[in-house]
Amino acid sequence: MIAYKGFAPGLICRGYQFIMGLNKTEKANCGRNGFHCAENPLDCLNYYSNMDQAEYYIVNAGGDMDEDGNDTKISCTELTILKKLTKEDFFLHALAFIADHPLREWSRHVIKDKAKAVLGYAVVRGIDPVASGTKGDILAFAKENPVNGHIIQIALAQVDGIKVLPDTWYGADLTERRVALL
Template sequence: MIAYKGFDPGLICREYRFIMGVNKTEKANCRQNGFHCAENPLDCLTYYPNMDQAEYYIVNAGGDMDEDGDDTKISCTELTILKKLTKEDFFLHSLAFMADHPLREWSSHVTKDRAEASAGYVVVRGIDPVANGREKDILAFVKEDPVNGHIIQIALAQVDGRKLLPNTWYGADLTERQVALL
């Protein structure tokens, strides 16, 4: 099963050094042991929240598996490290996960309708999502159908000071929006 995993630099998780390729352990209990990963990439941010100090990878979870139901976290006995993700790749995979599973419970890292970036990113979802950020922040948008909640558009952009300006509100179409202050 394709999943996602965060690490400290050098493929280290809880003092265990993983290797590219297959890693094996004997037991998989999500609350106690095994190799942990998440089906939704955004759930990795719960365990590795600092994107500037963590690394994120696509993995293949296999062997015995266990879930605890807190989020999409999985524990497995075989974890194959496949590919390191850039920040942009990480959020594209996150948006694709939401598009593939539009009616699943939202990650705690998704804000409804309107948000400002913090920690270098924002993921905003709604009928007409809007977001803003500072230079180099990632803005990720998920636009929903107002009738059935299915995803009708996703967008990802970085505030670059040219196409997207700092501290300016944008919609999922990446055009500037006027947003009333709360």
């Protein structure tokens, strides 16, 4: 099963040194042991929230597996580390997950309708989502169909100071928007 995993730099998780490729362990109990990963990339941020001090990978979870119902975390006995994700790749995968599973419970990292970037990113979802950030921040948009909540458009931009300006509100079409201040 394809999933996502966060690590401290150098493929380290809770003191354990992982290797690229296949890693194996004996038991998988989500609350106590096994190799942990998440089906929703954004759930990795629950455990490795500082993107500048973490690495994120696509993994293949296999062997015995266990879930505990807390977010989309999985524990498994076989974890194959496939590819390191850039910050942009990470959020594109997160948007793809949202689009593929529009009716699932939202990650706590997704903000409804209007978001200002915090910790280097904003993931915003709604009928007409808008987001703003400072230079270097990632803005990720999931635009919903107003009738059924399915995702009809995703977009990703980095505030670069040229095409996407700091402290300016943007919509999913990546055009500037006027936003009323609360």
